[in-house]
Amino acid sequence: MSFRWIFANPVDGGAVDALQESLFGQQQNGNGARPDSKLSPQASNTIARLLNLRGITTYDQARHFFRPELGELYDPFLMRDMDAASNRLAAAARNSESVVVYGDYDVDGTTATAIVYSFLKDFGVKVDYYIPHRFKEGYGISEDGIAYAIENKVDLIVSVDCGITAVEEAKYARAKGIDLIICDHHTAGDVIPDAVAVLDPKRPDCTYPFDGLSGAGVGFKLVQATLTKLGLQQSVAYKYLDLVAISIASDIVPLIDENRILMREGLKLINASPRVGIKALMDQIKMEIGKISTSN
Known part of the structure; x- marks a missing residue:
């Protein structure tokens, strides 16, 4: 099958030539290609x-695009309410409180749930998870979910991939003495829920540098920040990047900016040593270890 590129917008010819020179140079052999490159001019x-159409005009920008590094991830504390959220979750970990991770039922929600649940479990926290019934409860935080928390004497609910519009549910939880941290990436309504913290890069009052994170991406950021509050390195959270990568691909969030870093490093984990659940899925589609890409 042959492909033909159709450029949607005009480009600056001079900027394109300069970028081409910085990336590939002009040292070409008799066939018109660089000796160390298989690319034709x-x-x-x-x-x-x-690259120019994506706003990439320099060598450094191109390097970041093609070879993003973990050290280039944004500081999680740039997200509004992150200080309050991580303080509360760290306190729950230190004080052995009872926590429920409340996740959405899609892939982004379940991977986000797995990240925060696994993190708390590793620290010996009494943690449970709640995934609402898609047809009986629908999307978002439900009264049934809060009732489950009440019945199990839960101190803290952490919602992931949902909650940004749960204004009444947040009031109900507070009235029942249950703290709530919301981690979401959907568009906020006119009113922000009254919770201990509401993490959402799409909040109108949030100045986080990138608003395209998945729900699991926001949960990952909370884990990073909480590790800091516990006196540990944020890099401890890197073992969850395989789950973040799956959430990015499944939720079809834009594969740009910070998501490229998270996806690249997550794919490395999957291809090097997939966890049991992922390996089982790979076996079902007869996929060899080391061959997984974003298209799978």
């Missing part, structure tokens, strides 16, 4: 034009 120009 036409192919390298196409790459430079596509």
Whole structure:
């Protein structure tokens, strides 16, 4: 099958040429290609034009795009309410409180649940999870879910991939003496729920540098920040990047900016040593270890 590139917008020819030069240089052999490259000038120009359309105009920007590094992740404390959220979750870990991770029923929600649940479990926290019934309870925090928390004498609910519109449910939880941390990535309504903390990069009053995180991505950021409050390195959270990568692919969030870092590193984990559940899924589709990409 042959492909033909159609460029949607005009590009700055001079900027494209400069980027092509910085990436591929002009040292070409008699066949028109660099000795250390299999790309023809036409192919390298196409790459430079596509990068230009993405707003990438320098070598450093291109390097970050193609080879993003974990050290380039944003500080989780740039997200509004992160200080309050991580303080509360760290206190729950220190004081052996009872916590329920309340997740959405889709892949993003279940991977987000697995991340926060596993993190708390590793620290010996009395933690449970609650996934609402898709047809009986519907999307978001439900009264049934809060009733479950009340019945089990839960001190703290951490919602992941849902909760940004749960204004009444947040009031109900507070009235019952249950603290609530909301981790979401959906668009907020006119009123922000009254919770201990509401983490959502799409909040109108949040200045986090990137608003395209998945729900699991926001949960991952909470884990990073909580590790800091517990006096540990944020890198301890990197073992959950495989789950973040799956959430990014399944929720079809934009594969740009911080998501490229999370996806790249998560795929490395999956391809190097997939966890049991992921390996079982790979076996079902007869996928070899080391061959997983975003298209799978």
